[in-house]
Amino acid sequence: MHTFVEQSHPEFVRALAVQTADRISPNAADFAADADPGLVAARVYLNEMIADPQHRAVVLTVEPAMARALLELNTSNRPASGPTLKKYEARMRRGWKLTGETIIVSRKGVLLNGQHRLRACISSGRSFEVFLAFGIDDDAFAYMDIGKTRGAADIFSIYGVPNAAAMSAASLWVWKYQNTGMMEPASWLKPTHDQLYEFFKEHHGLQKSYTAGHRFADNKVAPQAIMTALHYLCSKVSRTIADDFFEKVATGIGLKKAAEPAAKLRKRLLDDKIGGRRLGDLYVGAYTVMVWNAMRQNNPVPLMRWRGEQNPDQPFPRIV
Incomplete structure (x- = not known):
């Protein structure tokens, strides 16, 4: 000794x-x-x-x-x-x-x-x-301690990732979008915490979407993680349009007409909150992509319904 x-x-x-x-x-x-x-x-x-x-x-x-x-x-x-x-x-x-x-x-x-x-x-x-x-x-x-309760957020934190919990959760949503159509993967397919961190390093731009996602949590409009992930994915199409669209939905700032796409999505998300129901994260994500796509293609906003969890023939919408 x-x-x-x-x-x-x-x-x-x-x-x-x-x-x-x-x-x-x-x-x-x-x-x-x-x-x-x-x-x-x-x-x-x-x-x-x-x-x-x-x-x-x-x-x-x-x-x-x-x-x-x-x-x-x-x-x-x-x-x-x-x-x-x-x-x-x-x-x-x-x-x-x-x-x-x-x-x-x-x-x-x-x-x-x-x-x-x-x-x-x-x-x-x-x-x-x-x-x-x-x-x-x-x-x-x-x-170390892989049999204990060390989660992905802990691994991200150990590696010094700012906003570790939010980034690990958002990274998993981006991984699901790219690999399983947003569906929960089988246990053998789901990335380990270290694999998820390596995935995050390939998508380090996610950190730039933290503020956009955090606005949804601050205003109690939608879950932060999936909105951070979707802002990041939409920003790969157009960062300027994504910033404007997601800020309007999260805060209501800049909305001029009740009929514009961001206003309709914001109303749908808030109506669900007021009704005392909790819209599942997948539905929040599906409605967000539906409205985003309608806005991008200058189409009318569709009826916000999605049956992906009940009907595998209706996949999670892809971002355009």
Whole structure:
């Protein structure tokens, strides 16, 4: 077992911080004298292990100072969960057992997992024993905890995608449009979270449709994810027309006539809300594409009915 000893003498702390200033922080020498001695010593220990791992894994007693130092490496992990943190904190207070579940630091010095235990250690003020692994490939987190509740939004967040939850949900709708005609795919066909992220990278323009989709959620007109996806798909036809059409439907701003296509679609979506019913996402999407197509082709707005879920012979409309 590795024993991490906190050295509290000020001169020792200053010497350690200055010695490893290039690996701790550009300003390490400046804050060394004022820094918590345990935190500075923990930073030094971690930087030495990251730079030249002595072992792939060690058993370490993690105290709050070490937990803080490890969390400073938490630059790519998914957001912490409040309920999970409370559960871990309660267990820390009762006494934590060495379970074999590893806290992992990558080759580049990024914390790949374990943040809830570390935050619970700090909030509870309790130490705990854990396996601490170093030198793991940075892309290995995609294969971690795949049997747990790590969803596509978590993977997107880990990769640093802004608006991760909205982008992962919208990406799946775009994938369905291209691969299954918007129908729910069979389990063997549905993309894994990592495959969905790779798909998103091929359609990174989705991020530019976030604001358009978010307006529907803000105004409680329609679900954000499918409208983000449809705005993106329509913008591939014409970004200017898509921006104008979707803003009018979401906000009502710029509508001049009740008979214009965007006004009719907005009324249909809002009437369903007022009636206390919830129009399914597929129907919202089908009606949106029907009206978009009518507008693009200068045709009358069709009766907004779609029976795709009951009648496979009526496919989801394609965008023109």
